[in-house]
Every structure is written in structure tokens, then in C-alpha cells.
Amino acid sequence: MRVALALFLSLSAAFFIWSIGRDLVPPRSVTFAAGMSGGGYHAIATRYAEILARDGIETRILETAGSVENVDRLSSGEADVALLQGGVHAEGGAEALGAMFYEPLFVFAQADADLSSNPGDWAGLGLAVGPEGSGTRAASRVLLAASGIAPADVTLLPVGGADAVLELRAGEADLALFVAPLAAPYLQPLFNDPDVRLLRLLHLDAIARRMDHAEIVTLHAGAISLRPVLPQQSTDLVAMVARLVGQRDLHPALVDRLVMAAREIHGERDQITPEGAFPATSGISMPIDVNAYDIITDGPSALSAYLPYWAVAQVNRIALLALPIVFLLFPLLRSLPGLYQWRMRSQVFRHYREIREIDEELREAASPTRLSTLRDRLDAIDAELAELRLPVAYRHLAYTARLHVDLVRSRINEKQHGLDSGAGVTS
Numbered sequence: 001m002r003v004a005l006a007l008f009l010s011l012s013a014a015f016f017i018w019s020i021g022r023d024l025v026p027p028r029s030v031t032f033a034a035g036m037s038g039g040g041y042h043a044i045a046t047r048y049a050e051i052l053a054r055d056g057i058e059t060r061i062l063e064t065a066g067s068v069e070n071v072d073r074l075s076s077g078e079a080d081v082a083l084l085q086g087g088v089h090a091e092g093g094a095e096a097l098g099a100m101f102y103e104p105l106f107v108f109a110q111a112d113a114d115l116s117s118n119p120g121d122w123a124g125l126g127l128a129v130g131p132e133g134s135g136t137r138a139a140s141r142v143l144l145a146a147s148g149i150a151p152a153d154v155t156l157l158p159v160g161g162a163d164a165v166l167e168l169r170a171g172e173a174d175l176a177l178f179v180a181p182l183a184a185p186y187l188q189p190l191f192n193d194p195d196v197r198l199l200r201l202l203h204l205d206a207i208a209r210r211m212d213h214a215e216i217v218t219l220h221a222g223a224i225s226l227r228p229v230l231p232q233q234s235t236d237l238v239a240m241v242a243r244l245v246g247q248r249d250l251h252p253a254l255v256d257r258l259v260m261a262a263r264e265i266h267g268e269r270d271q272i273t274p275e276g277a278f279p280a281t282s283g284i285s286m287p288i289d290v291n292a293y294d295i296i297t298d299g300p301s302a303l304s305a306y307l308p309y310w311a312v313a314q315v316n317r318i319a320l321l322a323l324p325i326v327f328l329l330f331p332l333l334r335s336l337p338g339l340y341q342w343r344m345r346s347q348v349f350r351h352y353r354e355i356r357e358i359d360e361e362l363r364e365a366a367s368p369t370r371l372s373t374l375r376d377r378l379d380a381i382d383a384e385l386a387e388l389r390l391p392v393a394y395r396h397l398a399y400t401a402r403l404h405v406d407l408v409r410s411r412i413n414e415k416q417h418g419l420d421s422g423a424g425v426t427s
Contacts, residue, residue: 026253029058033070033082040184051261066134085135086213086240097244097292098279104237107199119147128173130160146210223271348397
């Protein structure tokens with residue numbers, strides 16, 4: 001038992017040393033899949049890069065078409081982390097670092113265009129929804145499907161961002177759709193342009209219920225500008241919940257820095273987000289990194305005031321690794337006294353079976369030779385009991401067993417005496 005326990009503890013210690021020592025020093029760089037240059041995701045990734053640089057972490061920003069391509073970059077291992085629009089699902093091998101911000105669905109039309117605010121009436125229109133691989137294009141397809149519009153009923157133009165704005169102004173697109181954070185650079189000119197207007201969609205509750213990771217937010221009048229007042233009236237919008245997603249084996253120190261950066265970037269309120277709403281752990285619908293979960297729910301570790309961030313991350317990691325082993329080890333430790341007691345008792349009690357067998361055989365023994373054999377077996381048991389080296393608390397068990405041996409031995413002697421007496425009378 002002692003050998004097994006020592007082996008278990010040794011293997012556990014070796015696992016701890018290997019799992020922590022193999023990557024004790026955190027990576028000094030991270031690859032971030034963002035979006036198109038000039039887009040909202042790219043601007044947010046740039047802010048992450050600036051914050052990570054404070055700790056000497058270099059951030060390589062990959063320009064992509066958007067969320068769908070970001071998933072591909074994560075799956076191929078080209079990117080360590082990425083921003084993903086709500087409703088865009090990452091395959092296995094990735095974990096969320098939290099829900100980060102709202103991305104409203106903005107639909108712009110020319111100011112004088114007589115277009116329906118019900119997406120179910122958009123058949124025959126040309127929609128600028130971004131290139132293949134963009135989150136806006138993916139969300140637009142879901143929106144159209146939720147509205148009963150077949151893909152063949154509309155023309156999906158593969159332009160997004162500033163290019164979609166140009167297409168709309170030139171009349172090449174009837175509508176321009178954007179799923180983007182409120183701070184996306186290309187949105188401000190649209191709100192300021194008197195020739196375009198923000199379409200106030202109808203039936204938002206029904207639409208939001210048919211789209212994954214969608215909520216309804218309110219863009220209040222004057223949220224963009226108070227001089228002039230933009231928008232001129234409050235507007236409800238369907239908003240997707242964007243997530244920050246990383247590789248499953250992302251170093252815990254990088255997770256720590258990324259989530260702390262997210263708290264700084266996304267933690268404050270804005271025109272559509274209440275204070276403290278993000279980062280969040282709810283509404284993610286995918287596995288979440290345990291280190292990220294702890295930081296979001298409990299805040300930074302108290303050790304952060306005394307240790308470098310990478311050391312704190314490793315301490316937290318040790319705690320996470322050790323906890324399951326402690327839960328396994330604790331019942332084992334509690335059972336050790338019982339196992340020890342069973343071991344001590346078994347050294348004595350294992351002899352009782354043979355003592356009982358001898359006692360039963362004694363009833364039918366009718367010859368001096370048979371009685372002598374039984375006596376020899378008892379003497380052997382008695383000798384083994386006498387040689388036992390038991391702790392003081394268990395020695396009485398051996399003494400009691402030897403008394404039982406003596407009791408059976410006396411019965412053998414009585415029966416032997418009877419046989420001898422019978423033989424003397426006969427002679």
C-alpha cells in the first residue's frame with residue numbers, strides 16, 4: 001500500500017513538473033486574425049496589440065475577409081486568437097475567451113429610395129453584404145432565410161466596408177448591410193451623409209429569435225452626434241454578440257493578458273452597451289477557457305500585485321491541475337486508516353479458517369496418528385502467531401487467537417487421552 005501511494009504521488013509530481021516546466025516561459029508573440037484593414041475588427045485588434053505591447057508581447061494582425069475566414073485561420077493553426085461574430089461557429093480545437101461586444105446589424109438605403117423595412121419584401125434587390133468569408137455575408141444569409149427570402153431571389157454583392165458605402169452611393173446596391181461594432185470607421189460617414197438613411201427594420205423580435213447569438217439593442221437619438229443629431233430618432237437594432245476565441249492550447253499567460261486587455265477595451269459602457277456587460281461568459285455556446293472564465297467572473301488574482309503576470313498565470317494553472325488530484329487523493333487519504341487496520345487484522349484473522357477446519361476435523365478423528373497431525377498443524381499456526389510483530393494496539397488479536405489455538409489443542413489432548421484410556425482397558 002505504501003509503495004502504491006508513493007508511486008502515485010511521484011507520478012503526480014512528475015506530471016506537474018512536466019506540464020508546467022515545458023512552457024514556463026510564455027510566448028512573446030501572438031497571431032491575431034482580425035478583419036479587413038479599415039474595418040471594425042481590425043481597429044479592435046490594433047487596440048489589443050497596443051495593450052499587449054506593454055508586456056513585451058508582439059501582436060501579428062492577420063487581415064482577413066471577416067469571421068468566417070477567421071475560423072479557417074484558427075482551424076489551420078495560422079492564428080492563435082480571432083474575433084468571431086455571433087452565429088459564426090468555430091470547429092473543434094478552439095475555446096472562447098469570452099463574449100466581448102455587441103455588433104448591430106445596420107441596414108442603409110439611399111435617402112429617397114422607396115424600400116420596405118420588412119426583410120421579407122427584399123426579393124429582387126441588390127444587397128452589398130461583404131465578400132465570401134465575411135461575418136456580414138454569413139449573417140445576411142441567415143437574416144434572409146429567417147425572412148423567407150431564397151438566395152436566388154436577391155443579388156448578394158461581394159463588397160463590404162467602405163467599398164459597400166461607395167456602391168450604395170453610386171446606386172449599384174439597393175441596400176448596404178453591415179454587422180459591425182459601433183466604432184467601425186466606415187459607419188460614421190454613412191450617418192453623416194444626407195443622401196443615405198438607416199433603415200428601421202420591422203419585426204425585430206421575430207428576426208432575433210431566428211438568429212443565433214442575436215439580441216435587440218437600442219441606438220438612441222443623438223448617439224452618434226448631437227450636432228447635428230444623429231440618428232434623429234431612436235432605433236432598435238438586431239445585434240450579434242462577438243466573441244474572442246483562441247486555440248485550446250493557448251498559453252495561460254497569453255490568456256491572462258488577452259482577457260485583461262478585453263476588460264480594458266470592452267468593459268466600459270457605450271451607446272448600446274451598459275457598463276460591465278462585457279467581457280461575459282454567458283451566451284457563448286462553445287467551450288470557454290477555464291483561465292479566462294476565472295478572470296472574467298472573479299477578476300484578476302490577488303497575486304497580480306506581487307508577481308509578474310506569467311507567474312500568476314502558472315500559479316493559477318497549478319491550482320486548476322491540482323484540484324482534481326486533490327479530490328481524488330482526499331478519499332484515498334481518508335481510507336488509509338481503515339486499510340491499515342484491515343491489514344493488521346488480516347495477519348491474524350487469516351489463520352482462523354484453518355483453526356476452524358482443524359476443529360471440525362477433530363470431531364471425526366479416531367486415530368492417534370490423525371490427532372497427532374492435527375496437533376502439528378495447530379503448533380505451526382501457534383508459532384506463526386507468536387512471530388507476528390504487531391503494533392501494541394493490535395497485539396491482543398494475536399493473543400486471543402493463540403487462546404483459541406490452545407482451546408482446540410486441549411480438545412485434541414482430551415480426545416487423545418480418551419483413546420489412550422480405551423486402549424488400556426482393552427488390553
